[in-house]
Amino acid sequence: MAAKLSLIKGALVAAAMVTATGSTWAAGCGNNAAGFESWKKAFAAEARANGIKPKAISALMGTQYSAATIRADRSQKSFKLSLEQFMQKRGAAGIVSRGKQLKKANAALFASIEKKYGVPPGPLLAIWGMETGFGGFTGNQNTLSAVATLAYDCRRPEFFTEQLYAALKLVDRGWLSPSAKGAMHGEVGQTQFLPKNIILYGTGGNLNNKDVALASTANFLKGHGWQRGAGYQPGQPNFAAIQGWNAASVYQRAIAIIGKQIDGD
Secondary structure, rough: OHHHHHHHHHHHHHHHHHHHHOOOOOOHHHHOOOHHHHHHHHHHHHHHOOOHHHHHHHHHHHOOOOHHHHHHHOOHHHOOOOOHHHHHHHHHHHHHHHHHHHHHOOHHHHHHHHHHHHOOHHHHHHHHHHOOOOOOOOOOOEEHHHHHHHHHOOOOHHHOOOOHHHHHHHHHHHOOOOOEEEOOOOOOOOOOOOOHHHHHOOOOOOOOOHHHHHHHHHHHHHHHOOOOOOOOOOOOHHHHHHHHHOOOOOOOOOOHHHHHHHOOO
């Protein structure tokens, strides 16, 4: 596993260098499906030249432009709500209630995770509940098509080009099926990992398995500076790690509040 991870990380560094120096497909981005097939061919040629193998190239060529992904990307209105409105819309009270139950039912798992990564159950359960309703719905969008669409789209091509390279490497290694489904932006698993984060912080195994997903989430937080035993509310040392999970301020504050309520008295 360590050797595989090293190889993939090396490939991602090379991909990032290609992105940073300018790429032929960046100039060909588009805001509708019209240029997607041409862009895809250009991307495939460049990806092949940068070490992406035939299996992943074939998977890329099988992707389709996802209008649903673009609609979702342009319609993230809940992040503009007030904190109170956001928590009500996302069902914070229900996440706290169910989170406390799951904390008790999986006490050994959470104790093991905290021992290894230093992250207590609260924020992990808050993320798990917020992202997929504790695994109730992990998404039905083809992951590779979603990420390819966003790499082609003109709004954030650099960010999603890196995600697409990561997804293709995951396909190459057999860690991601070309038919895998997840959320609208290409996130997969019970806590919704983007492809690059699977490579950087995934602990191995299927992220649709709660044990793997929660351990990987704890590893993500640790990788973003989580300090064992420190607080994670705004202004406290570990809040920065929660900020690394999602860029929306209202989401970050909700996770901190819900997590604290689950960790309880």
